[in-house]
Amino acid sequence: MAKYLLKRLAQILVTLFVFLTLVFFIVNAQPGDVSNFYALNPDVPPETRERLQDLFGVNEPLWKQYLVHIKNTFTGNFGISFSHYPRSVADVIMERLPRTVVLFMTATALSFYLGFALGKILAWRRGGWFEYTSTVGGVTLYTVFTPWFGLMMIWLFAFKAGWLPIGKFLDPVLWRDASIDANSVFNQMILTAFVVSVVVFAVFVITGQRRMGNARIIRIASIALASLAVAGVWISSGTVVFAWDILRHMVLPVVTLTLISFAGTMLLTRNSMLETMREDFVMAARAKGLPERAVRDKHVARNALLPVVTSFIFSLAFAVDGGVITESIFSWPGMGQTLVSATLTEDLPLAVGAFVFVGIFVLVAHLVADVLYAYLDPRIRY
């Protein structure tokens, strides 16, 4: 296990370096340099122009600039954003990154769960209307043009039905007189979600290992208790209306992202299940007189999960472009939108910073998924 993880860590560090190098050279391959944004302005006097060029270091040799770029990445110093002047790039990213991470993780987890649950059922009862509707529906959503689908969702649920806000991260009218800013509310929400998931995960692991007969009851009770505690804390803090507002804004982008991506997991799970069902240990599980449900969930699905997780790890990188498009459609002020607007406004420091952070985020997600895989497969764990 330790060896496997060290190997993965080393691979990821190498990938990170390759990625940073690529970002640097792609940026440098663009015509002009960072200083052009200001220096080409005819109103800027020549000596100011030179001072700017010195400041940006564009007259230094390329290798020196490269070293500075690497060093800056590791110290988190990406300079000042042009379009958000005078805020630093790091500051802008620290505000935006959590929004993307939360949106992306929620949608990914939901779509994986939905895809896996449906795929499991599909493999078990083949034929019939259920297989037909979920396959056709899933594949249609999977292949549909994302921007169109996003707009349709907004039109239907926000514009026509008016159930949900049309876009953005929060409702400015509600927040105008707020004594607390959106980021701290959002960070508290993240903290809450994190604590709850850690507690629930711990309960699941403990009840799973101790072979407790009433594991199911303990699990349900712990989830109920955690939800109650969370509700209590939030309601008494008085910021619950603001948290609710942010949550409402999250619904449409999360649902859209989930709907366009679950079918991949679903079809993969189905195939993986069908293959696992032919294994001898499945026949053995049946011969042991286990109920069908136990055979399906404990043996077939548990083993079928492994290749699904592997392919899921590979698909993580591709999820980023879907994220960029979705954020733009829903005006969700996260990393994807930051990336697009930084590029369009030629805010090079922010663009570089955003690229680097999205890259690091994908790599970290990769590492987490690898650890998860090792946890799931004892042949790797031991």
Place this chain on the structure above:
Amino acid sequence: MTTDPVLVVEDLKMHYVTRAGTVRAVDGVSFAVARGQSLGLVGESGCGKSSIAMTLLKLLPDNARLVSGSIILNGVDLTTLSEDQMRAHRWDRISMVFQAAMNSLDPVYRVGDQIIEALEAHSASAGRDAMERVRELFDLVSLDPTYIRRYPHEYSGGMRQRAIIAMALACEPDIIIADEPTTALDVIVQDHILREMQAIQRSLNMSMIYISHDMAVIAEVCDVVGVMYAGKLVEFGPTTEVYARPIHPYTKALMSAFPSVRGEKHDLTTLPGEPPDLLDLPAGCAFHPRCAYATDECRTSIPPTVQRGDHWATCWNPVDDLGGE
């Protein structure tokens, strides 16, 4: 040996429906196994041995049809049970060591937990008692108890086999079916495990069905032997009788392919001629295209049963010559 039968199989027919036609994999098989008795089923590859085993457990693929017959285990006819009722009998009363025993353990769970799972499914024992039972079982099959908490991939082939045998014994079933339990192992381990299984079976006074294409294995461990050909039992009787005075030419051919029981082991595939095509069986006696004793009636009419005490065979021209025409 008592004569109290644990399992009585009567006129069992199980066919597979395929696009090419009906495969008569089990075609009217009848036999009984007494308590503490071990029955050997021997025959070439594809003659329907595993199909009988899976029919007894009613673990059949979708294209299988249980056409007729009864399987009476301890007085209960399994063929009339619903799937839920059958589930309660599986493993608890009738368990199995699979042909592909090496892959019969789920790779993602500890071996001990997989045995406990079977115990709990039949409420045989749970919690601490179940763990105690697993320890007992590991001891019985001479496995190191520290391996209870290990995963299948940490086991050697022989150890996995022992673990599977331990699992099959878990609920103290009335009968265990062992489908070629040792073919994937090397000869020395094979011999060891076979002997141990026999010792356990005797000491627990349990019934057993050994399935093999290896005559030597059957001769070594079985009280009674049934010779199968093309989905049918063609000869049946006490092992010593069958080996000393075979009635059916097929059995005799098998015997001559094995000069000594303890000698080199041969596969039945060394027998001359093609094994029969179960989709298109020859008329009369299915063995006639390969039989040196075949006469005209063999090619047209089903052969009669020749009885010699509790030893019988189905043949027109029995080779032991006692009843000769």
